[in-house]
Amino acid sequence: MLRIFQKFILTAVFAVFASQASASLIQADWFDPTEPGVGTIRCAYSQNDPINLSDPSGNSTIVSPDADNEGEYFFEEVHDGDDLGIYIRNDDFDREEWGNLGETHYWDSFKSPDTGLAVGKIYQGQSIDGYYDQKARQAATESPRTVARKSLPGNEYDLKATYSGHEDKSYHGFLLDGKYTSPREAGNMLAGHNAAKLGLSFTDFQQKAARLHGVNPVTAAWREMWGIPVGAALNWGEIDYQRTRSYYGYTKGYLQANPHQPLLP
Numbered sequence: 584m585l586r587i588f589q590k591f592i593l594t595a596v597f598a599v600f601a602s603q604a605s606a607s608l609i610q611a612d613w614f615d616p617t618e619p620g621v622g623t624i625r626c627a628y629s630q631n632d633p634i635n636l637s638d639p640s641g642n643s644t645i646v647s648p649d650a651d652n653e654g655e656y657f658f659e660e661v662h663d664g665d666d667l668g669i670y671i672r673n674d675d676f677d678r679e680e681w682g683n684l685g686e687t688h689y690w691d692s693f694k695s696p697d698t699g700l701a702v703g704k705i706y707q708g709q710s711i712d713g714y715y716d717q718k719a720r721q722a723a724t725e726s727p728r729t730v731a732r733k734s735l736p737g738n739e740y741d742l743k744a745t746y747s748g749h750e751d752k753s754y755h756g757f758l759l760d761g762k763y764t765s766p767r768e769a770g771n772m773l774a775g776h777n778a779a780k781l782g783l784s785f786t787d788f789q790q791k792a793a794r795l796h797g798v799n800p801v802t803a804a805w806r807e808m809w810g811i812p813v814g815a816a817l818n819w820g821e822i823d824y825q826r827t828r829s830y831y832g833y834t835k836g837y838l839q840a841n842p843h844q845p846l847l848p
Contacts, residue, residue: 644669644687646705654708656684658701658754661694669705669763688762689827693754696824703754703765711757714746715769719836722777730777735795740777742770760835771825772832779836786819788833793820 643666646656659672667690671682684707687693695702718740722730734740743753743766753767764772778788793813813820837844 643667644690644693644701645672646670646684647672649704654706656705656707658693658703658705658756661691661701663690667762684763685758686762687756688759688764688768688831691824692763692765692768693756695754696822703752703756705756705763709757711742711746711759711764711766711769715742715759715773718742718773719776719780722773723780727781727783730781731791731795734774734777740770740773742766742773768828771828772835775829775832775834776836777832778829779833780840785830785833786816788829789817789819789821789826792825792829793818 645660649655667686669684693703737744746766749755754765756763
């Protein structure tokens with residue numbers, strides 16, 4: 584009787600994880616099935632084997648080599664998760680053979696907000712640090728008005744528009760502080776960085792950024808003159824993407840200028 588009971592328990596446990604008919608996993612990953620590339624068969628992204636045929640968590644960024652350009656990789660998949668690793672897809676689906684290019688700063692660093700799909704390409708080992716630091720040093724010598732003007736879309740501190748050789752390539756990937764970022768992301772970081780160096784609190788910066796966003800200069804000036812709020816905390820009318828990247832840059836700039844002081848709210 585005990586042997587029969589033990590067999591029953593083991594069979595029940597295995598049934599939770601695998602379909603006897605298909606020998607494939609039936610316990611869904613925690614991805615939202617409405618997300619692009621997921622669907623109702625929620626283990627299909629890893630050939631129904633998210634343990635052996637995926638990155639360690641199954642929730643990271645997947646790239647494939649650009650056959651025409653050595654050291655360049657196209658983004659194929661981006662998943663929401665705690666693994667920021669960038670893995671090179673292997674046609675044999677052998678995880679141990681998947682190369683790792685490094686990490687992104689955020690899980691959605693190379694996800695289009697318009698389509699929800701992976702976008703862009705990585706330039707392995709190439710860094711944007713020097714360009715970022717040059718612009719940050721320059722901005723530290725300028726007035727707040729000048730920095731604000733140069734930070735508007737298409738102007739000097741909009742890095743996605745000005746990074747030499749990659750102008751208007753918002754999702755080309757380069758190293759910044761040891762992790763891969765895009766010029767779009769780095770531009771948001773630089774804006775926060777500059778605000779910290781100019782002595783603004785992050786809340787003041789975020790509110791000013793929202794007042795300037797997506798409106799003509801007259802409307803922006805009117806909002807700024809009267810301190811008209813555009814939205815509520817924490818974004819104040821901006822989006823999570825902008826706020827999180829700007830706060831990264833703000834923290835970096837503030838700690839450079841005030842290494843022994845607590846962050847302003």
